[in-house]
Amino acid sequence: MPDYGDKVSLVADVGGTNTRVALAEGRALRDESVRKFRNSDFESLESLLLQFEDDVGLTCDAAAVAIAGPVHDGRGTLTNLDWTVDPEALANVTGARTVSVLNDLQAQAHALLAMPRSHLTPVVTVESKETGSRRLVIGIGTGFNSALAIPNGPALMVTPSECGHVLLPAGNSEDLELAEFIVASEGFASVEDALSGRGLENIHAWHASRCGKSETRSSADVLTAIKNGDDVANRTLETFVRIMGSVCGDLALIHLPFAGIYLVGGVARAVAPYLRDFGFVESLRSKGRLSGYMERFPVCVVEDDFAALSGLAVHLDDLRRR
Structure with missing residues (x-):
């Protein structure tokens, strides 16, 4: 050979x-x-x-x-x-x-296939032997997207998608209000309009408007304000993480990635330290009759x-x- x-x-x-x-x-x-x-x-x-x-x-x-x-x-x-x-x-x-x-x-x-475990930070750890099963990569950065990796002999078959451009789900009245706020400026409310760097900006602008403020901040400024304990920024993070968990859970049910969900991208890494405290796991697993089933999916953040x-x-x- x-x-x-x-x-x-x-x-x-x-x-x-x-x-x-x-x-x-x-x-x-x-x-x-x-x-x-x-x-x-x-x-x-x-x-x-x-x-x-x-x-x-x-x-x-x-x-x-x-x-x-x-x-x-x-x-x-x-x-x-x-x-x-x-x-x-x-x-x-x-x-x-x-x-x-x-x-x-x-x-x-x-x-x-070539990533050392030292480049992975666990978010949800699961006792599982499903190493030969499918893996789902979810990217949150400038945009949002996912790809499914299916074992194919010694290699992987990876199927692309453009799932960041599907309709933003609205599971409650607050989500619906956010979606309507985004539609007013963008004409359509996609997942990427909430879960991305631009999404952080949109959610922050929405929370500011609910407080009677007309305020525009870049995603970098929002992340800095979160570290400084700013109230509107913290509410932005809470909404972002909740929607992130819900969408990741939806994708997990569609693809059944028992070998793991891998979060990649600059925004995913930036919010990673807050995921557990701001309800990511609860939102990920909140799927009605299948909530217990959701405990089968490990989640980690790719730091590379x-x-x-x-x-x-x-x-x-x-x-x-x-």
Whole structure:
């Protein structure tokens, strides 16, 4: 069997705000090559990769890009950024013979095969032997999405989705009021409009309006205000965590990921310290007659900000071995 361990790949994780790029040998990232760029500094992914070439070099036989947006027939467009990623353009700028474009949550799911346990922080621990079962990756950052990882021999088959754009569920009168507040400004209330960085801002603006204030804060400012004990910010966090738990529970019932729910993304990591105290577990498991059944699903937070890059390296290594 050929040895693919020394094959060099370019991997790039393109989010709505930042892009992370690295070179990889086999499944291992070259740590010294990892770079993080602000998307607003570039006109396109191609111009960003040319900057990476100036910094690090761009000799590779394969390239994979994960994007925060839908991918169809190998071509993807970002949801929160006016960039399109085309395989031919990617091959032209990198010189790679093998090119792959994935949804970013697919890349995060592929990373689970190579992720050390030290990069995982448990939220819900379950005594389970379901290691060969399905895993669900849920991303909360600039946007919201999920991907299901299904065991497929030594690899994973990862199915994409765009579930962040489904209708925001309203389980009580308060949720309905929030949804109506979002509809008034956005025209539609999606899950992503509540569970994302923008979602934190929307929920905070709604709570402020209920107090008779017209106040707009960035998600970073809201998170800082939470640490400082601000009352409106704390109510924002309580609502955010409750909806987060409920939506994660809905997705768990749809996909039955007995091998675990993995929370990824900057916003997920930022709110992780508050999940237990603000009712995440109770909300996750509040599913009527199946509330007891929900105790079967372990939940953890992925602390590795560069996990998607590792997942892309794993994905390319799998492609080479087929």
